[in-house]
Amino acid sequence: MTTEQKNDRGKLVVNDSECKGCGLCVEACPVKCIGISDQLNHFGYKTAQYEGARCTGCGICFMVCPEPGALTVWRLVTHHEVVVA
Amino acid sequence: MSSVSFPEYEVAFGRPDSYYEKYERKNELSHATHYCPGCGHGTAHKMLAEAIDGLAIKDRTVLISPVGCSVFAYYYFDVGNVQAAHGRAPAVATAMKRSHPGSIVISYQGDGDLAAIGMAEIIHAANRGESITVIFINNGIYSMTGGQVAPTTLIGMKSMTTPHGRSVENEGYPLHICELLATLEAPVYIERVGLGDNKQIAQATKAVRKAIDNQVKGLGFSIVEILSPCPTIWKMNAVDSQHWVRDVMEKTFPLGVFCDKTKEAQPHAPHPAAPALTELPKILGIEDEPELEHATKPRKIDIDLHVRVAGFGGQGVLLLGEILAQAGLDAGLHVSWLPSYGPEMRSGTSNCHVRVSSESIDSPLVTLPDVLVAMNEPSLRKFDDSVRPGGWVLYNGDEFPADCYRPDVKVLALPFTKVAHEIGDARAANMVMLGALLEIAEDLPQDAIDQALRQLVKTPKWVELDTRALLRGRELFREKCAVEV
Amino acid sequence: MTKRLMKGNEAVVRAAIMAGCRGFYGYPITPASEITESAAELMPAAGGVFLQAESEVAAINMLYGASSAGIRCMTSSSGPGISLMQEGISYMAGAELPCVIADITRGGPGLGNLGSEQSDYHQVVKGGGNGSYKTIVLAPHSAQEMADLTALAFELADKYRNPVFLLADGFIGQMMEPVEFPQIAVAPKVPDWAVAGTKESRGNLITSLHMDINELEQHLIKLQAKYAQAEREDVMSESYFADDAEIVLVGYGIMGRILKAVTVEAREMGLPVGLLRPITLFPFPKLEIARLTKKAKAFIVVEMSNGQMVEDVRLAVNGARPVEFVNRMGGNVPTHEQVMEVVNRLARELNVTRIQTTEEARLAHV
Numbered sequence: 001m002t003t004e005q006k007n008d009r010g011k012l013v014v015n016d017s018e019c020k021g022c023g024l025c026v027e028a029c030p031v032k033c034i035g036i037s038d039q040l041n042h043f044g045y046k047t048a049q050y051e052g053a054r055c056t057g058c059g060i061c062f063m064v065c066p067e068p069g070a071l072t073v074w075r076l077v078t079h080h081e082v083v084v085a
Numbered sequence: 086m087s088s089v090s091f092p093e094y095e096v097a098f099g100r101p102d103s104y105y106e107k108y109e110r111k112n113e114l115s116h117a118t119h120y121c122p123g124c125g126h127g128t129a130h131k132m133l134a135e136a137i138d139g140l141a142i143k144d145r146t147v148l149i150s151p152v153g154c155s156v157f158a159y160y161y162f163d164v165g166n167v168q169a170a171h172g173r174a175p176a177v178a179t180a181m182k183r184s185h186p187g188s189i190v191i192s193y194q195g196d197g198d199l200a201a202i203g204m205a206e207i208i209h210a211a212n213r214g215e216s217i218t219v220i221f222i223n224n225g226i227y228s229m230t231g232g233q234v235a236p237t238t239l240i241g242m243k244s245m246t247t248p249h250g251r252s253v254e255n256e257g258y259p260l261h262i263c264e265l266l267a268t269l270e271a272p273v274y275i276e277r278v279g280l281g282d283n284k285q286i287a288q289a290t291k292a293v294r295k296a297i298d299n300q301v302k303g304l305g306f307s308i309v310e311i312l313s314p315c316p317t318i319w320k321m322n323a324v325d326s327q328h329w330v331r332d333v334m335e336k337t338f339p340l341g342v343f344c345d346k347t348k349e350a351q352p353h354a355p356h357p358a359a360p361a362l363t364e365l366p367k368i369l370g371i372e373d374e375p376e377l378e379h380a381t382k383p384r385k386i387d388i389d390l391h392v393r394v395a396g397f398g399g400q401g402v403l404l405l406g407e408i409l410a411q412a413g414l415d416a417g418l419h420v421s422w423l424p425s426y427g428p429e430m431r432s433g434t435s436n437c438h439v440r441v442s443s444e445s446i447d448s449p450l451v452t453l454p455d456v457l458v459a460m461n462e463p464s465l466r467k468f469d470d471s472v473r474p475g476g477w478v479l480y481n482g483d484e485f486p487a488d489c490y491r492p493d494v495k496v497l498a499l500p501f502t503k504v505a506h507e508i509g510d511a512r513a514a515n516m517v518m519l520g521a522l523l524e525i526a527e528d529l530p531q532d533a534i535d536q537a538l539r540q541l542v543k544t545p546k547w548v549e550l551d552t553r554a555l556l557r558g559r560e561l562f563r564e565k566c567a568v569e570v
Numbered sequence: 571m572t573k574r575l576m577k578g579n580e581a582v583v584r585a586a587i588m589a590g591c592r593g594f595y596g597y598p599i600t601p602a603s604e605i606t607e608s609a610a611e612l613m614p615a616a617g618g619v620f621l622q623a624e625s626e627v628a629a630i631n632m633l634y635g636a637s638s639a640g641i642r643c644m645t646s647s648s649g650p651g652i653s654l655m656q657e658g659i660s661y662m663a664g665a666e667l668p669c670v671i672a673d674i675t676r677g678g679p680g681l682g683n684l685g686s687e688q689s690d691y692h693q694v695v696k697g698g699g700n701g702s703y704k705t706i707v708l709a710p711h712s713a714q715e716m717a718d719l720t721a722l723a724f725e726l727a728d729k730y731r732n733p734v735f736l737l738a739d740g741f742i743g744q745m746m747e748p749v750e751f752p753q754i755a756v757a758p759k760v761p762d763w764a765v766a767g768t769k770e771s772r773g774n775l776i777t778s779l780h781m782d783i784n785e786l787e788q789h790l791i792k793l794q795a796k797y798a799q800a801e802r803e804d805v806m807s808e809s810y811f812a813d814d815a816e817i818v819l820v821g822y823g824i825m826g827r828i829l830k831a832v833t834v835e836a837r838e839m840g841l842p843v844g845l846l847r848p849i850t851l852f853p854f855p856k857l858e859i860a861r862l863t864k865k866a867k868a869f870i871v872v873e874m875s876n877g878q879m880v881e882d883v884r885l886a887v888n889g890a891r892p893v894e895f896v897n898r899m900g901g902n903v904p905t906h907e908q909v910m911e912v913v914n915r916l917a918r919e920l921n922v923t924r925i926q927t928t929e930e931a932r933l934a935h936v
Contacts, residue, residue, distance in 0.1 A: 010097070013089055017116050022123035022316070022323035028283050043114070045122070060283050062098035063290060066120055066127020068134065068161065069100030077095055110775070112782050144769040149635075150777075159775055165765035167638045168777035170661050173631035176623065180595060180635030180643075181765070183619045188639075188767020206631070209624040359592075359617025362755040368615050369584045371751040374572045407746065411575050414748050420575065422746040447830035449745050452905060 010057025011074040012050040018070035019047035025061035025071060034061060101134035103143045108160045119157055123323020125280045125313025125330075126155050129222055129293070130162075133191070136294040137164065140301055146189045147181055149174040151203075153195035154229045155222065172203020175210035178217045186356060189300050190217045197227045200236040200260050207262075211306050214271030216353055218296045219308040221262060224315040225334065232318040236260040239337050259337050263310050267343035273305035275344040279312035281331025285340070295347070303352035312338055386416060386528045388443050391451045393468055395436035396460025396481070401515035404541065405458065406437040408519060409526075411537035413441035416530050421449035434463065441526070456525055458518050460501075465489055477525055479518050497521060497566055504561065505554055513554040520558020524566075573748035578716035578738060579604035579646075581749045582672055583612055585717035586644055589724040590756035591670070592618030593643030595632035597625060597651060600684045601740040602674035605646035626651040630658030630671075637667040638776040640764025642724050646672035648740075649690050650681065653698065659733050660699025663793070664778030668727035670720065671705075672736040674743035677901050685901015686740030688823060691878035694735050695851045702790050704797045706804070707735040707851040711826040713747035719849070721752070726804060728761070730796050737851060739874060741824040741903075800853045807855035808847040811837065815844025816922040817913055818862050820883050821872040822848050825904070829872060832909045840927040841917050851879065856886035863890040867920040870912055872896045872904050 012034065019041070025048050026034045033054040041047050048061075048071070057075035065071045100106075108115045120127045137146055146164035150156055152171035159166035165188070169177040174192040182190040192210075199207050199221050210217065226244055227233040233246040237259050241250040251259075263277045274296055278289035289311055296307035312334050314326035321329060366372035392409060396402045406422050413420040423438040438451035453473045459465035460481045466489065472478055474493040485498035501521075505514040523529060534555065542548050582605050583594070594609035606622065613620035619636070623629035629645050636643040647655060652673050662669060675690040677683035692698075695707050706726050708719040716738060723734040760766050765774045780786035808826070811833055812818055819829040826847035836843035846862060848855050859869075868891055871880040880895045887893050896912055898904045916922070926934065 007093060011091055011094055020117065020122035024123055024128075024323050024327060027324045027327070028286075030283075043117075057097050059098040060286075063131065063135075063286055064128060064283070065131070066122075066124050067118060068104040068127075068131065070117075071098070072096055072100070073098035074091055074094035075097035077093055112785075144772055145767045147765055147767050156779065159777065163772065165767055165772050166775045166777075167635070167765050168665075168775070168779055169634065170631060170657055173627070173634070173658070176628040176631035177635035177638070179621070180593065180619070180632035180641075181639050181767075183621070184593060184636050184639035184641045185767045190767075205624050206628055209628065357617075360615070362757055365587060365616060365755040366751065366753050369587060369612055369751075371574065371584050371588075372572075373753055407575070410746060414573060414575050420748060422575070423741060424744055446747075446827075447834065448828045448906075449741070449747070450824075450828065450903060 007076050008053055008055050009076050010055035012055050012061065013072040013074065014048050014050060015070050015072070016041050016047050017043070018067045019045065020067065020070075021045035021047045022066065023048070024064045024066070028060050028064040030058060030060060031056060101131070101138045103134045103137040103146070103163050104161050105163045111157070111160045118161060120154065121317040123314060123316040123326060124154070125224060125311065125315065126222060128280050128286065129220060129289075129311050129313060130158070132290045132293040133193070133220060134162065135290065136297045139294060140298060142189045142297070142301060145187060146191065149178050149181070149190065149192045151192075151194040151198040153198050155193055155195060156229070158193055172198050172201070173206055174198070175203065175206040175215070175217070175219065179210050179213070179215050182215060182217050186216075189297065191297065192217055192219045194219065194221055196221070196223045196225065196235045196237040200262055208266070208269075211266050211272050211308065212269050214273075214305045216300055216303060216305050218300045220293065220296070221308055221310040222313045223262070223310055223338065224313045225259070226315055226318050228315050228318045237338075239334065261338065263308070263343045266308060271306055272308065272344050273346045273350045274299050274307040276342045277310040277312065277338060277340050279330050279335055279340055280314060281312065281327055281335060285331060299347055304347060304350040305353070310338075312340070386418060386443055388418065388441060388526065388528045390441040390456070390526050391454045391473070392439040392456045392458065392522070393436065393451050393454040393471070394439065394458040394460070395434065395464030395468055398433060398435045400435070400460045401512065402435045402460060403437050405515040405519050406439040408534070408537045408541055409439050409441065409522070411541060412529055412533040415536045416533040418443055419446045421446050423449045436464065436468075441529070456522055458522060460515065460518065462486065479521050481514060481518065495566070497562060499561060499565070501558075504557060508553055508557055509550050513550055516551040516554035517558040517561070520555035521562040522558075523555065524559050524562040571750035571753075573750045575746050576713060576749050577604055577744060577746050578710065578713040579674065579743040580608050581713050581717040582646070582720050582736070583608040584751060585720040586670065586724065587612060587616045587618065588752060588755045589642065589721040590758045591642040591644050591724060592616065592758050593633070593636035593641045594618065594620045594645065595623050595629045595636065595643065596645045597623050597629050597647065599648045599651045601676055601686070601743050602646045602648045602672065604743070605672055605674070626654035627657065630655035630662075633669045634658055634662055634665070634667060637662065637669050638665075638765050640760035640766050642668070642728070642758060644670040644672065646674065648674050648676045649678045649693075652690060652693060656693065656698035659705065660697070660701050660703060661778050662733050663697075663699070663703035663705065664701060665776050666731040667733070667776065668731050669733050670723040670727055670736065671733060672720070672738070675737065675739050683901055684740070686824065686903070687874045687899065687901060688739050688825070689875040689878065689899070690737065691851065691873075691875060694737050703793060704852055705733045705735050706730065706800055706853070707737050709737050709822040709849055709851050710742055711823050711847065712742070713745060713749045716742060717749050717751060730800060732796065737823070739823045797853075804850060805853045805855050805857070806849035807858050808849060809858070810845040810847065812844035812846045812862055814842060814865060815862070816842040816865065816867045816920070817844075817916055818866045818869045819843065819845045819872060819909070820848070820859070820869055820879070821845070822851065822879065825872050825874065828904065828906065829909065832906050832913065835906060835910065836913055837925070838928040840924050840930070841913060842923055842925045843913055848879070854882045854886065856882070859883060859886035860888070863887055866891055867922060868916050869893045870896060870909065870916070872909055874898060874903060
């Protein structure tokens, strides 16, 4: 780690209206960067919330999540990226 | 797709393309699925969607939705969709796949659907090696109907219909579908996976993809059983129910590959091309033939013959009748032939009704025969009374039973079987009797009889023997009955 | 055209293939097995699919799959098997899937026997499955009609996107008669509503499920409109000396044949008897029957059952005339004599007009 601000390898975007707040992604996240919101969404769920840092873009939360589009995982485009098949 | 964007990032995981953007078939809350929070179906659906995307088969895919919580799978998947009756998805999938072998047919079923009501359909589809993919969701309970016992419910587990827990005495043991199907020879790939933790989910994702890829390669029947959480009916939160799959359910339903012939399986041979439409009449044996010479305007025949033929099975009762009817048809007449049928064909008596008429035939039932051909005594006794006054009885026996005598009916009683034996084979007795009958139905032309014989009797040896038998029957009739006629 | 002597059951599959049928999914049962057997031989030769299913339940659901795929398809069975298929038939009617089902009726209830009955009328014509649906039912009375009505059945099934029955008694299936066939085969064509594993058909959905109550009601109204259309456009019956008849016999299938003989016999005796033979049992020829009540003094319905079609005749006659019922059951067939006895009694009681006997008419003509 350097003190210089670096981009995280990944970013997580939660779609508030789709997420039902089951918490499976919170449990699944290897780096524990997901939490549950204190607020209820429009449909009465306390949805998942990206804590804003440390996402590695591994995608495990996405595969665990039962809703098709509740989570979107972004990954930093780098020239050193190793693609794991 | 989310409307946000990050300049240096790209989407690595997002809504798969094979889901609809919006669930328009869903009447309300069409922004999200109908599944409860933490439901295993949602996770399994995502594996399916990822596999369809990954294999680029969206256009070819047909998803068969079952009855159960996943009855609405067609709300979500942007593929061809068919919703099936409870348990019948493998039968529906079978015909869908056979109708369009290039399609990718996925039967998605729960444990009530597949392991209870649809047990016959899944076993037979697997046993036939149908080239389909089955995704089997096992959550050990009937969820949609509110939590009744399933064939896969764990021993001791409470449900609405096992309020004190599933007991071996009353409900038997949890059913192991993978182990059961693995006893069959045809399936190519059988694996049980779970949704119990990250590791299990990663394996399940691979298994689902493989089961579909097998179909893309045309290899045969593949099934993946997915142990799946049902937080609502299990009355647990999503995370606890996920762990319950891993910590409890897996003990009854061990994960693993039960059959994998993916490497040695050969792709199914492509179907032979269908014949041209113009070839069909010939293939079906119904093509128009040029009019035969003898059939061109035969002399006007005035006939209305009602015949009943009866005897033991194996005496050629039905064939006698059929030759008579065929000859009538060849002579340009109206005909009908109605057999007795069923087990009586195989065990004893046999009889048929034959009508040959110059007018169109109303009833094909011969209740008042002009001629009764009785090939044995029981048949004589059964039908003797029905013969029309003035009609004939041809009886196969040395002596006509005295108590069957009717003053208003003419009789020719001869040991036809013995006669047939003398000319070459006792089995030709039916043809000797037909010969005698033809002397009564004297208007039927001999060439039509000959033609019928050639059509219906397959070997030249028998055609020759039957021809002699017919002739002998005619001679005998003339010898014995010349006066009466 | 060349006429060939064959069983009604053997004519069915040939006619079906000529009509574009390329899928047969069946389960053997006496007295319908010849249909399955001919399909096993001929369907693959014609480039179609034949499969003997594990049960009638599976067979009808295979039709659900083949029909969803847009293939003209059929099955055959008899009473006990039709009972098992009712679930799938209800689903197919609900999902608007065409198919053809040949029911070669035997004795019932339960295992009954292998004799010929007409006791499947209720379960076939009135619909044995759940829901407000109808199936179209065609009732052949000869081997030739087994072929002709099979071909028609496929047309009607597609026209209405609905299952169509061919309802024949064991006699009609087992009887051999001369049959001729058209020589031009219908080309199979996948309709645009089907799910065929293609880009074009990807947006299609086959289902009988409509969760919203108003949506289901709209769907049911649409189904009823189809049935009403069938009642306007596709009713078929054969009238045999019925127009001037004062005693009208009503029978279908083999009974239609026997009642023709009775009609001839009665007319020979100078009795104004005629026959109305329904060919479509749904839609039922009720207008034709209502029309005949103007001239007729009585109707005699003859069936090989406990009296099933007679209910539809009574509804059509609507109390205007007496409706007598003559039957035999268990595989027995009502005889000429049995029907003539009722004809003679009614002729006396209702004082019917005496018409020229056949002989008198012949002499008058000479």
